[in-house]
Amino acid sequence: MQKRCLAILEDGTLNKSVSFSKEEREKLGLRGLLPYSVETQDTQVQRVMDGIRRKGFDIERYILLSSLQERDERLFYKVAIDHIEEIMPLIYTPTVGQASKEFSHIFRSPKGFYITPDDKGDIETILENWPENDIRIIVITDGQRILGLGDLGANGMGIPIGKLALYTACAGIPPHQALPVMLDVGTNNEELLSDPLYLGYPHKRLEGQAYLELVEEFVQAVQKKYPRALIQFEDFLTPNAYGLLNTYRDRILSFNDDIQGTAAVALAGVYASSRITGRSFVDSKVMFLGAGSAATGIADLMVAAFVNEGLSLEEARKRLWFVDSEGLVVASRTDLRSHNLPYAHEAIQSNFIDAIDSVQPHILIGATGAPGTFTQEVIERMSVLNEHPVIFALSNPTSKAECTAEQAYTWSNGKAIFSSGSPFGNVNYNGKVFRPGQGNNAYIFPGLGLGAIIANASIIPDELFLVAAKTLAQLVTDENLQEGALYPRLTEIRRLSIEIAIAVAEKAYKMKIARDEKPSNLKKYIEEYIYHPNY
Numbered sequence: 001m002q003k004r005c006l007a008i009l010e011d012g013t014l015n016k017s018v019s020f021s022k023e024e025r026e027k028l029g030l031r032g033l034l035p036y037s038v039e040t041q042d043t044q045v046q047r048v049m050d051g052i053r054r055k056g057f058d059i060e061r062y063i064l065l066s067s068l069q070e071r072d073e074r075l076f077y078k079v080a081i082d083h084i085e086e087i088m089p090l091i092y093t094p095t096v097g098q099a100s101k102e103f104s105h106i107f108r109s110p111k112g113f114y115i116t117p118d119d120k121g122d123i124e125t126i127l128e129n130w131p132e133n134d135i136r137i138i139v140i141t142d143g144q145r146i147l148g149l150g151d152l153g154a155n156g157m158g159i160p161i162g163k164l165a166l167y168t169a170c171a172g173i174p175p176h177q178a179l180p181v182m183l184d185v186g187t188n189n190e191e192l193l194s195d196p197l198y199l200g201y202p203h204k205r206l207e208g209q210a211y212l213e214l215v216e217e218f219v220q221a222v223q224k225k226y227p228r229a230l231i232q233f234e235d236f237l238t239p240n241a242y243g244l245l246n247t248y249r250d251r252i253l254s255f256n257d258d259i260q261g262t263a264a265v266a267l268a269g270v271y272a273s274s275r276i277t278g279r280s281f282v283d284s285k286v287m288f289l290g291a292g293s294a295a296t297g298i299a300d301l302m303v304a305a306f307v308n309e310g311l312s313l314e315e316a317r318k319r320l321w322f323v324d325s326e327g328l329v330v331a332s333r334t335d336l337r338s339h340n341l342p343y344a345h346e347a348i349q350s351n352f353i354d355a356i357d358s359v360q361p362h363i364l365i366g367a368t369g370a371p372g373t374f375t376q377e378v379i380e381r382m383s384v385l386n387e388h389p390v391i392f393a394l395s396n397p398t399s400k401a402e403c404t405a406e407q408a409y410t411w412s413n414g415k416a417i418f419s420s421g422s423p424f425g426n427v428n429y430n431g432k433v434f435r436p437g438q439g440n441n442a443y444i445f446p447g448l449g450l451g452a453i454i455a456n457a458s459i460i461p462d463e464l465f466l467v468a469a470k471t472l473a474q475l476v477t478d479e480n481l482q483e484g485a486l487y488p489r490l491t492e493i494r495r496l497s498i499e500i501a502i503a504v505a506e507k508a509y510k511m512k513i514a515r516d517e518k519p520s521n522l523k524k525y526i527e528e529y530i531y532h533p534n535y
C-alpha cells in the first residue's frame with residue numbers, strides 16, 4: 001500500500017521534504033505538514049552544504065550527514081556526489097576513523113546488520129530480518145584492524161557503512177542492494193570493554209575454530225539468501241585477513257579490499273608515475289615500509305604484473321623489498337609470516353636507512369600505521385637516489401600517515417611524486433602548487449565491485465584487479481600529472497568507476513567466470529542499472 005502523510009516524511013527512501021510539489025502534497029496527504037515553499041533539490045543541497053560549513057568540527061559534520069542519510073537518502077547522495085571532494089573526507093577517511101572510535105558515543109539509530117557469537121546456529125534465521133531481498137554487495141568487518149587505529153570492536157561498523165556509501169556515491173550501486181555487516185565477535189580493547197556506553201559484544205574476541213565457524217555460517221547464510229552478493233572483507237587483522245581470503249577467494253564472489261583493492265590502486269599509481277619518471281614499471285625497484293596485509297597485497301599484484309610483462313617469478317620478487325618494525329625482511333629472519341617469505345631475500349639484515357642505501361629503490365610505499373616513519377632523512381636519501389622519488393604514504397587516517405604531503409615536497413625540494421591514503425590539501429612549495437593524489441582503494445573497489453556485480457562473476461581472480469589497475473592508470477591525464485597527482489580528481493570518480501566496471505566485467509566474460517550473459521550494450525546496461533539520487 002502506498003504510504004501517506006507523515007509516514008512518507010519518515011521514510012528516508014521516499015522523503016523529499018520541501019521538494020514535494022503542491023500536487024504531491026495534495027495527493028499524498030502532506031498539506032499542512034510542510035512549510036509553504038516548494039524547493040528544488042539543488043536548493044536543498046545548498047542548505048545542507050551551508051549547514052556543514054557552519055559546523056566547527058568534522059565529527060559534527062559526519063553526524064549531520066549520517067542523520068541526513070537516514071532522513072532523506074536521495075538528498076544525502078546528491079550532496080555526496082555533487083560535492084564529493086568536500087564530502088568524501090567527512091563520510092570516509094579521515095573522519096570515519098574518528099567516528100568509528102566514537103561510534104558508541106555518537107550512535108543515534110542503527111544501520112546495517114550485526115552478528116555476535118550469541119547468534120551461532122541462527123544466522124540464516126536472523127538474516128531473514130533484513131528487509132531487502134536483492135542484496136548485491138556486502139562489506140563485512142570484525143573491527144580488529146580499523147584503518148591504522150587498531151581493534152575498535154563493534155565500533156568498527158563505521159567502516160562498512162562508509163565504504164558502502166562510497167559504493168553508491170562513486171559507482172551508483174543502489175543503496176537498497178548494499179548491506180553493511182559487523183561480525184561482532186568481541187574486542188580485546190580494554191578501554192572499550194570498560195566503557196559503559198560501548199555497544200558491542202562485551203567480551204574478549206572469539207578466536208580459532210569457533211571464529212572461523214561463525215564466518216562460515218554467515219557466508220553460507222548469504223549464499224542462500226543472497227546468492228548474487230559480493231562479499232568484501234574489510235579491516236580484518238592481517239592473519240585473519242589472509243586466512244579468510246585464502247578460504248573464500250576461489251569459492252565465492254569475494255575479495256579482501258585491504259589486500260587486493262589497495263594493491264590495484266597502488267599499482268595504478270606506480271604505472272602512472274612512469275610517465276613522469278620515464279622509468280618503465282618493469283625496471284622499477286620498490287621498497288615497502290610495513291610488511292602487513294596492505295604492503296604484501298600490493299607486492300603480490302606487482303609480481304603478477306611483472307610476470308605478465310615477461311619476468312620470471314624470481315626476477316619479479318627481486319624487485320620488491322620490505323622493511324618492517326624489525327628491519328629489512330631477509331631470509332635469515334625467523335620471525336616472518338608466510339606472506340613475507342617470498343620477499344625474504346638473501347641479504348644482510350639492516351635498518352630502514354641502510355636498506356634504502358643498499359637496495360636503492362625508485363619507489364617507496366609506506367603501509368605501517370606508524371606516523372612519521374618517513375623522516376626527513378628518508379625523503380632526502382630517496383631524493384639523492386632519484387630525480388623524482390615516488391613516495392606513497394598509504395596509512396590511514398591522516399594522523400597515521402608516514403609523512404605529510406608538505407614534508408614530502410619540502411624535504412625533496414619539490415621533486416617527490418607523492419600520494420597518500422588520506423587526503424592532503426594542495427601544497428604551495430617555492431611558488432609551485434602541488435595537488436597530492438589520494439592513493440586509496442576508494443578509486444578501485446566501487447568500480448571493481450560494480451563490474452563484478454554486473455557480470456555476476458563467480459569469483460574475483462587477480463586478473464580483475466590487474467585490469468582495474470591498468471584502467472585507472474590510463475584514466476590519469478597529463479593535466480593530473482602536471483599538478484603532481486598520480487590519480488584523477490575525485491570529481492571524476494563516477495565516470496572512472498564506470499570505466500573500471502566495464503573493463504572488469506569484460507574481463508570476467510572473457511575468463512568465463514561471469515554467471516550472467518553479456519548484455520549487447522554493456523555500457524548502456526550499466527548506465528541503466530546505476531542509481532541516480534535526483535528526486
Ligand SMILES: NC(=O)c1ccc[n+]([C@@H]2O[C@H](COP(=O)([O-])OP(=O)(O)OC[C@H]3O[C@@H](n4cnc5c(N)ncnc54)[C@H](O)[C@@H]3O)[C@@H](O)[C@H]2O)c1
Nearest residue numbers: 147148290291292293294324325368369395396421440441
Ligand atoms: N591507502 C589505502 O588504500 C590503504 C589500504 C589498506 C591499508 N591501508 C593502511 O595501511 C596501514 C597498515 O595496514 P595493514 O593491514 O597492512 O597492517 P598490518 O598490521 O598488517 O601491517 C603493518 C606493518 O607495518 C610494520 N610496522 C609497524 N610499525 C612500524 C615502524 N615503526 N617501522 C617499520 N614498520 C612498521 C609492521 O611490522 C607490519 O609489518 C593501515 O594504517 C591502513 O590504514 C591503507
Ligand SMILES: O=C(O)C[C@H](O)C(=O)O
Nearest residue numbers: 093147235258396440441
Ligand atoms: O579505509 C580506507 O580509507 C582505506 C583502507 O581500506 C584502510 O583500511 O585504510
Ligand SMILES: [Mg+2]
Nearest residue numbers: 147234235258
Ligand atoms: Mg580497509
